[in-house]
Amino acid sequence: MGSISPQLAELDASNFKVTRTTNFRDVPLPGSPEELSHSHCTDHMVTVRWTDVNGWETPEIKPYQNLSIAPTASCLHYATQCFEGMKVYRGYDGKLRLFRPDCNGERLSNSSQRSSMPGFKPDELKKLVGKLLQIDGPRWLPKNRPGSFLYIRPSIIGSGPHLGVQVPKEATLFIIAVPWPDFTNTTKEGETTPSKGLKLFASTPDTIRAWPGGFGYAKLGANYGPSLQAHGKAKAQGFDQILWLFGEDRQVTEAGASNFFIVWKNAQTGKLELVTAPLGNQLILPGVTRRSVLELVSSRLSKPVGSLEPVEVVERTFTIDEVEAASKEGRIVESFVSGTAYFITPVAMIRENDTDISTLGPDGEPAGYAALIKSWLGQIMYGKEAHEWGYVIEDEEN
Amino acid sequence: MGSISPQLAELDASNFKVTRTTNFRDVPLPGSPEELSHSHCTDHMVTVRWTDVNGWETPEIKPYQNLSIAPTASCLHYATQCFEGMKVYRGYDGKLRLFRPDCNGERLSNSSQRSSMPGFKPDELKKLVGKLLQIDGPRWLPKNRPGSFLYIRPSIIGSGPHLGVQVPKEATLFIIAVPWPDFTNTTKEGETTPSKGLKLFASTPDTIRAWPGGFGYAKLGANYGPSLQAHGKAKAQGFDQILWLFGEDRQVTEAGASNFFIVWKNAQTGKLELVTAPLGNQLILPGVTRRSVLELVSSRLSKPVGSLEPVEVVERTFTIDEVEAASKEGRIVESFVSGTAYFITPVAMIRENDTDISTLGPDGEPAGYAALIKSWLGQIMYGKEAHEWGYVIEDEEN
Numbered sequence: 001m002g003s004i005s006p007q008l009a010e011l012d013a014s015n016f017k018v019t020r021t022t023n024f025r026d027v028p029l030p031g032s033p034e035e036l037s038h039s040h041c042t043d044h045m046v047t048v049r050w051t052d053v054n055g056w057e058t059p060e061i062k063p064y065q066n067l068s069i070a071p072t073a074s075c076l077h078y079a080t081q082c083f084e085g086m087k088v089y090r091g092y093d094g095k096l097r098l099f100r101p102d103c104n105g106e107r108l109s110n111s112s113q114r115s116s117m118p119g120f121k122p123d124e125l126k127k128l129v130g131k132l133l134q135i136d137g138p139r140w141l142p143k144n145r146p147g148s149f150l151y152i153r154p155s156i157i158g159s160g161p162h163l164g165v166q167v168p169k170e171a172t173l174f175i176i177a178v179p180w181p182d183f184t185n186t187t188k189e190g191e192t193t194p195s196k197g198l199k200l201f202a203s204t205p206d207t208i209r210a211w212p213g214g215f216g217y218a219k220l221g222a223n224y225g226p227s228l229q230a231h232g233k234a235k236a237q238g239f240d241q242i243l244w245l246f247g248e249d250r251q252v253t254e255a256g257a258s259n260f261f262i263v264w265k266n267a268q269t270g271k272l273e274l275v276t277a278p279l280g281n282q283l284i285l286p287g288v289t290r291r292s293v294l295e296l297v298s299s300r301l302s303k304p305v306g307s308l309e310p311v312e313v314v315e316r317t318f319t320i321d322e323v324e325a326a327s328k329e330g331r332i333v334e335s336f337v338s339g340t341a342y343f344i345t346p347v348a349m350i351r352e353n354d355t356d357i358s359t360l361g362p363d364g365e366p367a368g369y370a371a372l373i374k375s376w377l378g379q380i381m382y383g384k385e386a387h388e389w390g391y392v393i394e395d396e397e398n
Numbered sequence: 399m400g401s402i403s404p405q406l407a408e409l410d411a412s413n414f415k416v417t418r419t420t421n422f423r424d425v426p427l428p429g430s431p432e433e434l435s436h437s438h439c440t441d442h443m444v445t446v447r448w449t450d451v452n453g454w455e456t457p458e459i460k461p462y463q464n465l466s467i468a469p470t471a472s473c474l475h476y477a478t479q480c481f482e483g484m485k486v487y488r489g490y491d492g493k494l495r496l497f498r499p500d501c502n503g504e505r506l507s508n509s510s511q512r513s514s515m516p517g518f519k520p521d522e523l524k525k526l527v528g529k530l531l532q533i534d535g536p537r538w539l540p541k542n543r544p545g546s547f548l549y550i551r552p553s554i555i556g557s558g559p560h561l562g563v564q565v566p567k568e569a570t571l572f573i574i575a576v577p578w579p580d581f582t583n584t585t586k587e588g589e590t591t592p593s594k595g596l597k598l599f600a601s602t603p604d605t606i607r608a609w610p611g612g613f614g615y616a617k618l619g620a621n622y623g624p625s626l627q628a629h630g631k632a633k634a635q636g637f638d639q640i641l642w643l644f645g646e647d648r649q650v651t652e653a654g655a656s657n658f659f660i661v662w663k664n665a666q667t668g669k670l671e672l673v674t675a676p677l678g679n680q681l682i683l684p685g686v687t688r689r690s691v692l693e694l695v696s697s698r699l700s701k702p703v704g705s706l707e708p709v710e711v712v713e714r715t716f717t718i719d720e721v722e723a724a725s726k727e728g729r730i731v732e733s734f735v736s737g738t739a740y741f742i743t744p745v746a747m748i749r750e751n752d753t754d755i756s757t758l759g760p761d762g763e764p765a766g767y768a769a770l771i772k773s774w775l776g777q778i779m780y781g782k783e784a785h786e787w788g789y790v791i792e793d794e795e796n
Contacts, residue, residue, distance in 0.1 A: 038562035039470040066466040067474075071574045072437040076465075076555055079477035079619030080626065116626035153561060157474055158623070163551060163576060164436035165622060165655050165739075167630035176469045178561060208611030213604055215624045221477030222620035224563060225556070226613040228478065228514035232565035257563050341563075 008055025011048065011120035011173070013127035020044070020135070021063035027140055028179050030148075035179045042136040042150065046128050046175035049159070050118050052168075059128055061135060064176065070161035080158025080168050081221040082111035084125075085340040087149045088133050088177065088393070090141040091383030096133055096393040099381050101126035103288040104154070107219060112156045114218040116167045125154060126391055132175055134396035140177070147382055151180035151341070180341070196360055197348030198337065200243040200255060201234035202320055209244040209253065210283045216253075217282040227256055241337070243320075243350055246283055250320045253283050258339035259290040260347070262323060262359065263311055263369050265331040272311040272333060274301075274369070275318055289338040289377070292389065296376055301369075308368055320352050327357045335359035336370035344374035406453025409446065409518035409571070411525035418442070418533070419461035425538055426577050428546075433577045440534040440548065444526050444573035447557070448516050450566075457526055459533060462574065468559035478556025478566050479619040480509035482523075483738040485547045486531050486575070486791070488539040489781030494531055494791040497779050499524035501686040502552070505617060510554045512616040514565045523552060524789055530573055532794035538575070545780055549578035549739070578739070594758055595746030596735065598641040598653060599632035600718055607642040607654065608681045614651075615680040625654055639735070641718075641748055644681055648718045651681050656737035657688040658745070660721060660757065661709055661767050663729040670709040670731060672699075672767070673716055687736040687775070690787065694774055699767075706766055718750050725755045733757035734768035742772035 021043045028034030041064045048059040074080045084104045089097045105122030113119045129152055133141075141148055153176050160170025203209065207230045209223065210216020216223060230242050241255045254260055254277060261276045274297050277284050298313045326332050335347040346366040350357045361367045379385040383392075419441045426432030439462045446457040472478045482502045487495045503520030511517045527550055531539075539546055551574050558568025601607065605628045607621065608614020614621060628640050639653045652658055652675060659674045672695050675682050696711045724730050733745040744764040748755045759765045777783040781790075 037560070039468070039559040041470065045469060064469070066468055068464040069467050070437070070464055071443060071462070071553075071572055072439065072551075072576070074623075076473060076479055077481050077551070077553060077619055078622035078626065079479060080623045081474055081477060083475050114627060115623045116630055151561075153470075153475070155469075155475060161437040162435065163549075165626070165629070166633075167626050174469055178470070206611055208609060211606060211609035211612065213606035214609065214612075218624075220620075220624060221475055222618075222624050224476035225472075225478045225513045226616075226618060226620050228476065228563070228565050229512060231563070232514055235564075 008052075009057070011056040011124040013059060013124045013131065016059040016061060016131060018135070019060070019062040023063070024139070025064065031181070036181055038178060038180060040179060042140045042177040044132060044136050046132050046173075048128070048173040050171045050173070051160075052170070056118070056120065061131060067172075067174070069159065072161040072163040074158035074160065074162055074168050077163065078158065078165060079220070079222045079225070080115050080117060080171070081155065082108065082115050082117070082219055083153060083155040083221070084108045084219060086129065086152040086154070087180075087340055087381075088129070088137070088141065088152055089149045089381040089383075090143065090146050092146040093383045094143045094146070095383055096137045096141065097381060097383055098126055098129060098391040098393065099377075100288050100292065100389045101129065101391050103291070107286065107288070108154055108156065111218040111220055112171070114215055115220050115222075117156055117158060117171045128175055129154065130393040132177060133393050136177055137393065140179070149180070150177045152177050195348060196364070197346035197366060198240040199238065200241050200347055200350045201237065201239035202243045202350055202352040203230060203245050208246060209256065210246070212281050212283065214282070216284060217279065217286060219285060231256065239351065245320055251277070251317050252320055252323060253277050254285060255337050258337035258342045259284065259287045260335070260337055261293065262326075262335040263333040263367065264326045265333065267326070267329070267331065272309050273314045274311045275314045275316065278315040278317060281317075287339055289340060289343070292377060293338050293344070293373055296373060300376070305372060308372060311369065320350070323350065323359070324352065324355065324357050327359065330362045332359055333361050334367040334369050336366070344370050344377065346370045406450075407455070409454040409522040411457060411522045411529065414457040414459060414529060416533070417458070417460040421461070422537070423462065429579070434579055436576065436578060438577060440538045440575040442530060442533050444530050444571075446526070446571040448569045448571070449558075450568070454516070454518065459529060465570075465572070467557065470559040470561040472556035472558065472560055472566050475561065476556065476563060477618070477620045477623070478513050478515060478569070479553065480506065480513050480515070480617055481551060481553040481619070482506045482617060484527065484550040484552070485578075485738055485779075486527070486535070486539065486550055487547045487779040488541065488544050490544040491781045492541045492544070493781055494535045494539065495779060495781055496524055496527060496789040496791065498686050498690065498787045499527065499789050501689070505684065505686070506552055506554065509616040509618055510569070512613055513618050513620075515554055515556060515569045526573055527552065528791040530575060531791050534575055535791065538577070547578070548575045550575050593746060594762070595744035595764060596638040597636065598639050598745055598748045599635065599637035600641045600748055600750040601628060601643050606644055607651065608644070610679055610681065612680070614682060615677065615684060617683060629654065637749065643718055649675070649715050650718055650721060651675050652683060653735050656735035656740040657682065657685045658733070658735055659691065660724075660733040661731040661765065662724045663731065665724070665727070665729065670707050671712045672709045673712045673714065676713040676715060679715075685737055687738060687741070690775060691736050691742070691771055694771060698774065703770060706770060709767065718748070721748065721757070722750065722753065722755050725757065728760045730757055731759050732765040732767050734764070742768050742775065744768045
């Protein structure tokens, strides 16, 4: 239950069944309503069933289609569900790449077990995503469009017809791929110039995203649905995301669909720090992009880069009061969020109670750290820099 | 968003479309594998779609069937889902009854809004359930089987194909009915005599069910999936349910699928109290059975009933240490859980760390309060006592 049992078949991407579509779907244009729907998927999908009798069955690649789900399935009642967000990138060398897919495989296996569903060997996920993209990549990310990407959504759901509250006896892993708008273009509907960054709305004490001993660290559906009410209210007031605070001291945790970073001058030492919430208390999602930001900054920004001063990476609990004080004292240099959907996007301000906290630099602009980190990551994702984080999907053999 | 808008059509059970099955399903025998599957539904189901453009559409009653759900539907990724548990009872007067269905309607509307989906007028739910049972009742709960029941599961899911993290633009209310084992028969598999009550496993500090500012008070899928891992471990060790503790002082909250009650002698006054966790901090589910227990005990057990002494109803925060002390001091008279699935079932013991706490009376038996309350409730449910809590479903006109 929830772990890899030796008696049950393991997830194995080497043996799979393919049914190709004969009815190809329209590929939406960038910026089209179809793309903005976040739901116009590619021609095929992957499904793999698991049962507590047999383990993981043979993966199938088949035409994209609705799932037929029993009204008694536990994924519809008990939120037995978890997912990953990944992207596949069409490189400037013509190759398709995933970014650190082993990290997604490991996290999905962990999330699945946290929601009492089966784990698997993390490597198999990237292989399955690779198979899907070998088939759909040429049409949906053509070689003549380097610099484009698709969003990949692997999900595991409790799919068996068992209405009793119990550990699922059946689960289904499915993987879909979908054209996705580029959120790093911060020009919003009705605006003619790009905004300087996202506007975040700090959560109020009556709504808390996660708690120690809970599941904020796992990518479970259960972290999202209950947060949408607050998210919807913030959106209606013109904000982009909730910044989730925790505890009586109002610790800054994460922004729901992304991790939050701030670059500020330490009040004591005067040195620049890149600060983000720690993973130890299990409140925040251990983002793959978050981890990559921390690793890149540690290794590449210990010395000046161009006009940018070195920064020290600091993972620690910090509070919204500290952010407000730093803003008032002109110590904030920049802030940004990171995530697969939001990539690296500057944050312009935080509304906290009735106070608007500017989180740009003293001159009202981001200093450029986010842009630099984004460009470093982009070079790896799109194959301009050879790097172990880029996983190349080989062209299909035929 | 999440509230009843005047522009959108409200849920209206008075106008509905019926498609009758021509392929009737087998009615499982009590105790059969089909019944024990908790998933062998009746011949028909109710579905009602809601969109943010039109509001609630015309309810449909149609043959029970799988749902066709887009792989991008938010109910599969973001746990936009909530449900109710109800039962329909075949009375000794030959009539079908629901028990306080207005309470379920109100709670489902609240849960739906807590998960950023639409609300509705609570009355409409009982009318929809009534329509379904007018059709399926005669075959599945025949008049010659008074004292039998079906479990009813109304659910609302975010059904639209929208993979972006956002307030759902489409939702579906569905209602299914299913034969259900009688959990109050405490004779377990492999046992020949009934056990004296459930065995509960107290949660450990690394796993909590709910927190202040969270959603423990709403019947969201998100409260269940993340709790199944602990539930599965407890079941594997021979326990029936987790008893969820909260906070450094290890407050007793609820048992996951049921509310928890204890009858003990107050250490100071020596008087008998029926104690259960309060609703104010929003940690526990406001159970319909819980509320009914409290109301019945307040009104009917302020004086002795037979050999049972009067008890005072106390809703307050209490800790597992208090329970352990009361057990050691011989002050516990009885304990039980309440809920639609578990009805009223005595609790024999609680495992807390390495300590087994007996929660039966000093003579190792339940004192009889649970049995008395259960019989009072049963008389209302099965029409032996005329009571405003019993809602009669009229026979279908034809």
